[in-house]
Amino acid sequence: MTKVIVVTSGKGGVGKTTSSSSFASGLALRGHKTAVIDFDVGLRNLDLIMGCERRVVYDFVNVINGESTLKQALIKDKHCDNLFVLPASQTRDKDALDTASVGRVINELRDSFDYIVCDSPAGIEKGALMALYYADEALIVTNPEVSSVRDSDRILGILAAKSKRAEDGAEPIKEHLLITRYSPRRAAAGEMLSVTDVQEILSIPLLGVIPETEAVLQASNAGVPVIHDIESNAGQAYRDVVARFLGEDVPMRFLTADRKGFFSRLFGA
Amino acid sequence: MKQSTKEDLKKKPHGKDTALDIKGSVFTLTVLCLKSADSAAIEQALHEHLSRAPRFFHNAPVVIDVKALRHDVSGDTATTLDFALLTALLRKHNLVPVGVRHAAPEQLNEVITAGLAILQGGSAKPEPAEPPVASATGASATPPPNRMPKHDERSQDAPEPTPRVATTTKIVRQPVRSGQQIYAKDGDLILLAPVNAGAEVLADGNIHIYAPLRGRALAGVTGDMNARIFTHSLEAELVSVAGHYRIFEQQPAADVHGKSVQIYLENERLVITPLI
Numbered sequence: 001m002t003k004v005i006v007v008t009s010g011k012g013g014v015g016k017t018t019s020s021s022s023f024a025s026g027l028a029l030r031g032h033k034t035a036v037i038d039f040d041v042g043l044r045n046l047d048l049i050m051g052c053e054r055r056v057v058y059d060f061v062n063v064i065n066g067e068s069t070l071k072q073a074l075i076k077d078k079h080c081d082n083l084f085v086l087p088a089s090q091t092r093d094k095d096a097l098d099t100a101s102v103g104r105v106i107n108e109l110r111d112s113f114d115y116i117v118c119d120s121p122a123g124i125e126k127g128a129l130m131a132l133y134y135a136d137e138a139l140i141v142t143n144p145e146v147s148s149v150r151d152s153d154r155i156l157g158i159l160a161a162k163s164k165r166a167e168d169g170a171e172p173i174k175e176h177l178l179i180t181r182y183s184p185r186r187a188a189a190g191e192m193l194s195v196t197d198v199q200e201i202l203s204i205p206l207l208g209v210i211p212e213t214e215a216v217l218q219a220s221n222a223g224v225p226v227i228h229d230i231e232s233n234a235g236q237a238y239r240d241v242v243a244r245f246l247g248e249d250v251p252m253r254f255l256t257a258d259r260k261g262f263f264s265r266l267f268g269a
Numbered sequence: 270m271k272q273s274t275k276e277d278l279k280k281k282p283h284g285k286d287t288a289l290d291i292k293g294s295v296f297t298l299t300v301l302c303l304k305s306a307d308s309a310a311i312e313q314a315l316h317e318h319l320s321r322a323p324r325f326f327h328n329a330p331v332v333i334d335v336k337a338l339r340h341d342v343s344g345d346t347a348t349t350l351d352f353a354l355l356t357a358l359l360r361k362h363n364l365v366p367v368g369v370r371h372a373a374p375e376q377l378n379e380v381i382t383a384g385l386a387i388l389q390g391g392s393a394k395p396e397p398a399e400p401p402v403a404s405a406t407g408a409s410a411t412p413p414p415n416r417m418p419k420h421d422e423r424s425q426d427a428p429e430p431t432p433r434v435a436t437t438t439k440i441v442r443q444p445v446r447s448g449q450q451i452y453a454k455d456g457d458l459i460l461l462a463p464v465n466a467g468a469e470v471l472a473d474g475n476i477h478i479y480a481p482l483r484g485r486a487l488a489g490v491t492g493d494m495n496a497r498i499f500t501h502s503l504e505a506e507l508v509s510v511a512g513h514y515r516i517f518e519q520q521p522a523a524d525v526h527g528k529s530v531q532i533y534l535e536n537e538r539l540v541i542t543p544l545i
Contacts (some may be wrong), residue, residue, distance in 0.1 A: 033340075153468075
């Protein structure tokens with residue numbers, strides 16, 4: 001049974017595309033056939049982060065308009081065999097999407113994929129609504145700051161009201177909280193919301209915490225999802241997230257500041 | 270000051286020297302709508318109803334309604350009703366007959382002889398859809414199991430032919446999220462999950478939030494000044510009762526912030542008091 005997972009946040013710049021690319025790659029690395037769709041029509045980024053921008057010939061909108069087949073538009077990922085990218089169009093806007101056509105594409109993908117990851121655009125308008133409409137599960141990407149948490153709360157309300165599952169009165173979308181750009185040191189200093197704060201406000205289960213690292217930016221610029229960087233905390237954290245998503249019991253990491261103070265190092269606390 | 274004057278008014282006309290005070294009062298009584306004058310049939314029906322809820326009617330005062338008999342095709346059936354016999358029958362079943370309603374003029378003497386009062390109350394009301402006795406016993410099955418029905422509050426009078434069940438209360442189990450709005454029309458709103466910042470909950474009645482209130486809560490939106498808001502943790506942006514609102518631009522005052530509180534109107538002023 002294919003699962004459709006939307007990666008969404010409401011707010012922009014919190015790490016939706018970074019998370020989509022690493023999460024989809026992680027599922028593929030674990031042997032699952034995975035497709036990742038860029039719903040950010042007009043501002044496509046996923047192909048850049050996945051390092052396949054130069055291979056885009058046909059895109060999501062072409063498929064919707066019947067100008068190409070799904071097979072022609074899907075780009076095979078460089079790094080994992082099981083992963084395919086359906087890029088967004090850069091020259092159209094979100095009005096090119098509608099529920100019927102998106103549903104048709106998703107249904108076609110269901111035939112050959114285990115997981116379909118929908119990378120949502122920011123906001124709560126058409127593109128975001130289209131990305132979440134067919135979702136079975138949702139990754140709510142949140143930064144530990146009030147505006148991001150507020151927007152995530154808003155998008156959770158929309159998931160519960162405007163998705164297909166909500167309209168059909170089916171079992172609600174399974175929600176997962178993914179906190180990104182987390183700095184344990186700043187949270188401890190009270191400059192950032194803590195994981196507990198965020199969880200308390202959103203009251204949904206925590207899937208993982210991705211620490212703020214330079215590796216993420218470097219990976220994005222290099223076009224290699226950060227999950228492939230096993231050395232980095234973020235890469236490891238994304239691997240943990242995928243494992244937890246697949247039902248494994250993996251303890252949370254990177255929640256506390258690893259650089260110990262002078263005295264604690266001295267006394268070995 | 271106001272209260273003391275009220276007390277004075279109450280006490281002055283009735284001094285200690287009077288042996289009694291006469292006051293008018295309204296009671297809810299069970300009405301027994303007779304559909305047959307045959308005492309055997311009445312006894313059987315009575316037995317059936319009472320055996321279903323014996324404690325419900327124990328020593329319950331009842332009014333006998335003979336309207337259905339008057340409308341009977343044979344005009345003389347009503348007159349054949351023996352009120353003395355009927356009274357004895359009801360007493361035998363631990364009911365306390367107190368009066369007769371809709372008695373025909375020719376029956377009045379007999380009613381009075383039987384020691385019953387002649388009642389005219391509630392006659393303006395249209396005939397109940399079904400005999401109140403039947404609906405009252407039916408109702409005894411409807412209240413929640415944890416609540417023992419008391420006959421005086423469940424029993425039916427003509428003005429309210431159907432059992433009143435509070436169906437207007439709205440219960441929400443999911444968090445109310447930013448941008449969402451929940452409105453309980455004609456009743457109370459009960460929330461078992463947080464009301465987050467940017468969310469709005471409204472009710473014509475009271476609002477109970479068994480979780481933090483971080484957004485806005487407006488009780489008594491159609492003007493009920495007695496409506497109240499209850500929350501486990503007050504972190505609200507705005508609270509309002511019957512249009513009297515308060516904005517918490519920063520944070521609610523330290524003594525109530527994050528506390529279990531109730532919010533209500535007192536002399537048209539919004540009062541927030543901690544619930545201990």
